[in-house]
Amino acid sequence: MTKPELERYIAQYPDFPKEGILFRDISPMLASPEAMKIVIDILEAKIGPYMPDYFAGIESRGFLFSTLLAKIFNKGSLLIRKPGKLPGNLIEESYALEYGVNTLTIQADTPIKGKRIVIIDDLLATGGTVEAAAKLLRRLGADPVATAVIIELAELKGRENIGMPLISLLKYDA
Numbered sequence: 001m002t003k004p005e006l007e008r009y010i011a012q013y014p015d016f017p018k019e020g021i022l023f024r025d026i027s028p029m030l031a032s033p034e035a036m037k038i039v040i041d042i043l044e045a046k047i048g049p050y051m052p053d054y055f056a057g058i059e060s061r062g063f064l065f066s067t068l069l070a071k072i073f074n075k076g077s078l079l080i081r082k083p084g085k086l087p088g089n090l091i092e093e094s095y096a097l098e099y100g101v102n103t104l105t106i107q108a109d110t111p112i113k114g115k116r117i118v119i120i121d122d123l124l125a126t127g128g129t130v131e132a133a134a135k136l137l138r139r140l141g142a143d144p145v146a147t148a149v150i151i152e153l154a155e156l157k158g159r160e161n162i163g164m165p166l167i168s169l170l171k172y173d174a
Helices: 003-007 033-050 061-073 128-139
Strands: 011-014 022-025 054-058 076-080 090-097 100-107 116-124 143-153 166-172
Touching: 003 033, 003 166, 033 061, 033 116, 033 143, 033 166, 054 061, 054 128, 061 076, 061 116, 076 100, 090 128, 100 128, 116 128, 128 143
Parallel strands: 054 076, 054 116, 116 143, 143 166
Antiparallel strands: 011 022, 090 100
8 A cells, every 4th residue: 555545544624623733633544454454564564673672652542553563563562641541650741732732641660661662653743742752751761762653744843853763654744
């Protein structure tokens, strides 16, 4: 499946979640077994050289891919979530979105010291979410070695802000 074929599984919603934002939705991709097989096969091939010990999925669409990849690689999947979604002792990191501010959390007792982590999310915009996730992982002694996303919004230059290799399947300038 080529990039134009994969792009047909991305829906676009202008002015969501607020005016001036063009939201690119992966829901049609998730609903297509053919598209998902291609996406996972591509990610598997591109992530393999990073030899991850764990995959860290960012809430919430990152979970969908991190758990599938963890199964394929026979590794664990970590949850990086918004406040109020995880139990136990947590550490948190705030970050700027392209349209606001948010916070991410991870359980403080996650045993990942010295482990290689690939961060997974559905979309990279400014890089704030991935950067916050990487900071959380580093605070626990882990080594975030790469990030993989389905969609990269290139004009927002998030790639320049994350400080690690980026795997993106679809790149949009606007």
